[in-house]
Amino acid sequence: MSEKIVVKSKLGDLLAFVGLIRLRRKKIKSASPERPKEEFLNTVVREMHPDRMFLKISEIVQETNSTRTFVLVPDAGRGTEKLATFRAGQYLNLRIDIDGTEVSRNYSLSSTPAEAAAGTYRITVRLKEGGFVTPRIFENWKTGTTLESSGPVGNFVYEGLRDKRHVIAVVGGCGITPIYSMVRDSLDRKDGVSFTVIYGVRNSDDIIFADSLEELSRNGVAIHYVASEPDENWKGPKGFITAGLIRELSGGVEDRSIFLCGPQAMYRFLDGEIGKLNLPRRLVRRELFGEADDPAGLDGFPAGNASRTYTLKVHMADEVLEVPASGGETVLVSLERAGLAPPSRCRSGECGWCRSKLISGDVFVRKENDGRRIADRKFGWFHPCSTYPVSDLEMRLPRAR
Numbered sequence: 001m002s003e004k005i006v007v008k009s010k011l012g013d014l015l016a017f018v019g020l021i022r023l024r025r026k027k028i029k030s031a032s033p034e035r036p037k038e039e040f041l042n043t044v045v046r047e048m049h050p051d052r053m054f055l056k057i058s059e060i061v062q063e064t065n066s067t068r069t070f071v072l073v074p075d076a077g078r079g080t081e082k083l084a085t086f087r088a089g090q091y092l093n094l095r096i097d098i099d100g101t102e103v104s105r106n107y108s109l110s111s112t113p114a115e116a117a118a119g120t121y122r123i124t125v126r127l128k129e130g131g132f133v134t135p136r137i138f139e140n141w142k143t144g145t146t147l148e149s150s151g152p153v154g155n156f157v158y159e160g161l162r163d164k165r166h167v168i169a170v171v172g173g174c175g176i177t178p179i180y181s182m183v184r185d186s187l188d189r190k191d192g193v194s195f196t197v198i199y200g201v202r203n204s205d206d207i208i209f210a211d212s213l214e215e216l217s218r219n220g221v222a223i224h225y226v227a228s229e230p231d232e233n234w235k236g237p238k239g240f241i242t243a244g245l246i247r248e249l250s251g252g253v254e255d256r257s258i259f260l261c262g263p264q265a266m267y268r269f270l271d272g273e274i275g276k277l278n279l280p281r282r283l284v285r286r287e288l289f290g291e292a293d294d295p296a297g298l299d300g301f302p303a304g305n306a307s308r309t310y311t312l313k314v315h316m317a318d319e320v321l322e323v324p325a326s327g328g329e330t331v332l333v334s335l336e337r338a339g340l341a342p343p344s345r346c347r348s349g350e351c352g353w354c355r356s357k358l359i360s361g362d363v364f365v366r367k368e369n370d371g372r373r374i375a376d377r378k379f380g381w382f383h384p385c386s387t388y389p390v391s392d393l394e395m396r397l398p399r400a401r
């Protein structure tokens with residue numbers, strides 16, 4: 001209703017108010033029974049940030065012996081007409097069925113936002129021998145396989161207001177994927193950001209996107225490979241990526257931002273090296289990739305806890321369930337094993353998607369993965385994805401979305 005209200009007098013205004021009620025009833029009575037069309041803005045927001053998307057594998061590219069790129073297109077038959085746009089560096093949280101248990105895993109988009117606008121995403125997955133999820137992906141995902149994912153999420157993105165115009169990207173293994181997307185997006189948009197990429201690999205056969213990186217290199221992007229297990233023909237730097245090597249290959253670190261992305265073993269070594277560079281913390285960005293590979297090796301992890309078993313008493317909607325949990329796995333993993341599949345995204349304590357209430361019990365949370373607000377810590381909220389049980393626990397989980 002957009003009736004013009006004119007201020008008259010105290011009594012006049014009161015009567016006008018009574019008149020409003022009558023006017024409102026009249027309008028309701030004469031309104032169309034059709035539901036109003038959705039607001040344009042709501043449609044745009046949902047397209048940009050869908051809760052979930054249905055995708056189909058249209059092509060599989062073998063990148064190295066242990067790495068494959070899956071090209072994904074919208075699965076219109078299940079309701080996804082077009083792909084949500086994203087910021088280079090973001091990832092998809094995929095829901096994957098493992099023998100009847102639904103788990104979620106994050107895979108960075110290796111494609112660019114321009115490619116998404118043209119109808120494809122690419123994710124690049126490395127096989128982890130003996131792992132829980134990637135062997136099934138390599139075995140079961142074929143052209144035509146349908147998948148369900150979140151919309152693109154994550155904060156590992158270039159931010160012009162915060163980051164310097166020159167980025168040093170230090171990456172290892174599959175950690176090249178978000179940087180590969182960022183570099184190409186930056187070139188697409190001609191935003192003037194320059195990149196020095198220092199890519200830790202085992203040997204030359206281990207380089208993902210080798211041809212394409214070669215082309216980027218010819219187009220002026222500084223790309224250096226550092227081999228930890230070089231073959232005899234290797235000509236570049238060998239060994240680990242040290243502070244000295246970062247300085248040398250990038251021509252100094254002054255007025256630079258550093259982006260780190262790689263396996264956890266790489267972070268364990270690099271943390272000390274990056275410290276030697278004496279950069280302000282805000283200039284060092286790191287992607288957090290899911291749960292710790294080896295929780296027993298985490299600073300402060302209770303001795304012997306990894307081999308203990310506990311019971312989780314879980315309140316979920318109107319149900320109360322009890323499930324077993326290993327002290328060596330996050331609460332989220334134990335809940336997934338029990339088929340409870342609570343909501344999750346980052347799996348590293350950052351996004352708050354899995355935020356739940358801890359009613360009782362003791363837990364271990366690694367400091368670097370404790371993304372809770374101070375008030376949440378004080379009032380007993382926790383993130384199951386970055387929390388290990390140290391006793392039996394009782395908790396309330398949010399409803400699955």
Ligand code: FES
Pocket residue numbers: 343344345346347348349350351352353354355371383384385386
């Ligand atoms: S899934 Fe992001 S905080 Fe747990």
